[in-house]
Amino acid sequence: MSFSAWLSELNRVLVVFVPCVILGLAIGYLQEFIMIGLVVYGIWTVTQMVTLKQWLEGGARPDDAPEYLGLADLHVSCIVDIQKEYMDRQDTLEEFVGQFNEMIAALPDAVVVLKVSGEIQSCNRAAHDLLQINPASDLHSRITQLFRDPSFNDYFYAGQYDEPLEVHGSEVGGKELSIRIIPFGQDRLLLIAQDLSQAARVYAMRRSFISNASHELRTPLTVILGYLETLSEHPTLPKECQIAVHSARLQAQRMKQLVEDLLALSRIESTASVAKESTVVPVPSVVMEVVKEVRLSPGVAAHDIQARIETDAGLKGDLREIESVVSNLVNNAVKHTEPGTDIQVIWRLGDSGSVQLTVSDTGQGIAPEHIDRLTERFYRVDAGRSREKGGTGLGLSIVKHVVERHEGQLKISSELGQGACFTCSFPAKRLSFNGS
Numbered sequence: 001m002s003f004s005a006w007l008s009e010l011n012r013v014l015v016v017f018v019p020c021v022i023l024g025l026a027i028g029y030l031q032e033f034i035m036i037g038l039v040v041y042g043i044w045t046v047t048q049m050v051t052l053k054q055w056l057e058g059g060a061r062p063d064d065a066p067e068y069l070g071l072a073d074l075h076v077s078c079i080v081d082i083q084k085e086y087m088d089r090q091d092t093l094e095e096f097v098g099q100f101n102e103m104i105a106a107l108p109d110a111v112v113v114l115k116v117s118g119e120i121q122s123c124n125r126a127a128h129d130l131l132q133i134n135p136a137s138d139l140h141s142r143i144t145q146l147f148r149d150p151s152f153n154d155y156f157y158a159g160q161y162d163e164p165l166e167v168h169g170s171e172v173g174g175k176e177l178s179i180r181i182i183p184f185g186q187d188r189l190l191l192i193a194q195d196l197s198q199a200a201r202v203y204a205m206r207r208s209f210i211s212n213a214s215h216e217l218r219t220p221l222t223v224i225l226g227y228l229e230t231l232s233e234h235p236t237l238p239k240e241c242q243i244a245v246h247s248a249r250l251q252a253q254r255m256k257q258l259v260e261d262l263l264a265l266s267r268i269e270s271t272a273s274v275a276k277e278s279t280v281v282p283v284p285s286v287v288m289e290v291v292k293e294v295r296l297s298p299g300v301a302a303h304d305i306q307a308r309i310e311t312d313a314g315l316k317g318d319l320r321e322i323e324s325v326v327s328n329l330v331n332n333a334v335k336h337t338e339p340g341t342d343i344q345v346i347w348r349l350g351d352s353g354s355v356q357l358t359v360s361d362t363g364q365g366i367a368p369e370h371i372d373r374l375t376e377r378f379y380r381v382d383a384g385r386s387r388e389k390g391g392t393g394l395g396l397s398i399v400k401h402v403v404e405r406h407e408g409q410l411k412i413s414s415e416l417g418q419g420a421c422f423t424c425s426f427p428a429k430r431l432s433f434n435g436s
């Protein structure tokens, strides 16, 4: 290419200067004709430069590249090569962006790109179905003005996006949405809203099935247990049957406890939280009552159970549920520790006006890898031992749900050989003094 550029330049020089030299020599005005040749060559060059400039200003499209520019052909061919490469890349990029946009548009989840101020930059079709944001007309509006759920507004302005927000109600057409906000780039937010209605419906069906099945099992079990109790106390029961009846009675009792725990769990799961203005639970007397009962139950004599009431505060909540928390934690401390273990139940004020129920023991403790899983349904460190002690594996699950329904938190701390400590902390707004 460069050789042909030089040739074309030489060709131009020859075309201009050869006639000038011949004419100059023939007529005897060589200098003048060379001057004329220089002027013509200059004009020609300037014309070519103007052509080059116009081409560059017109976007330097490879198809319209000017030809026969002499040495400037070198630059033109470089520019053409760069332009072709740039256009190829642009085509690839456009194809990629197109595919990406189609993919975002086809997503069943709503995807909205926002500025940190909440201004909508772009969104997909699902944003219209789930959040009522119109991709055509709502761009540059603030999301908080279009999606007016109060919990979303609080969530958005708090700026703490570690956990997703669950929204349900009329604002989202009765749907259950999980909204997650992910900061990206310098000042952009990606909002993803997922419709959980189907999963919630399946979960509700499963919950109702468990509740119905447990209800159905309860009555026949009570009858079986009644007969087994009568039978085991019968004076003429042959010796060889006594062990079998005793064992059947223990298993029936275990099943009954399981059914009761399942019913308790489905009952507390069916409502979101216990209203703050509900009755005041006199926790000090609940603690004393449960401790008294547990002390009297068989096989507990070897444990030393102490209750320490440091505040007479009550808790706004549900009496039955709080009783089940205290009872589960104290019974666990008895069930899962060796005889001779000290157990302490404390009701006291905590930090920032909160109130705490702590049940601690000096038993064998729990290995760290189990701690996070203890509140899962049916999770047991030692399933055999738990069953033997009449455990159902649902106790801590019930405790966690009840505590959360009262806007509290359950904290479990333990080390092997160092005992275990279960702390339920409730916020100050749940506290009540003198029944107020």
Ligand code: ADP
Binding pocket: 328, 332, 333, 334, 335, 336, 337, 361, 363, 364, 365, 366, 374, 375, 379, 380, 381, 382, 386, 387, 390, 391, 392, 393, 394, 395, 396, 397, 420
């Ligand atoms: P379970 O009916 O087996 O007691 P829970 O849900 O109440 O079921 O407890 C789950 C598991 O947590 C128990 O099986 C036991 O392994 C462990 N656990 C609970 N409380 C204690 C405790 N105080 N000390 C040691 N392990 C405990």
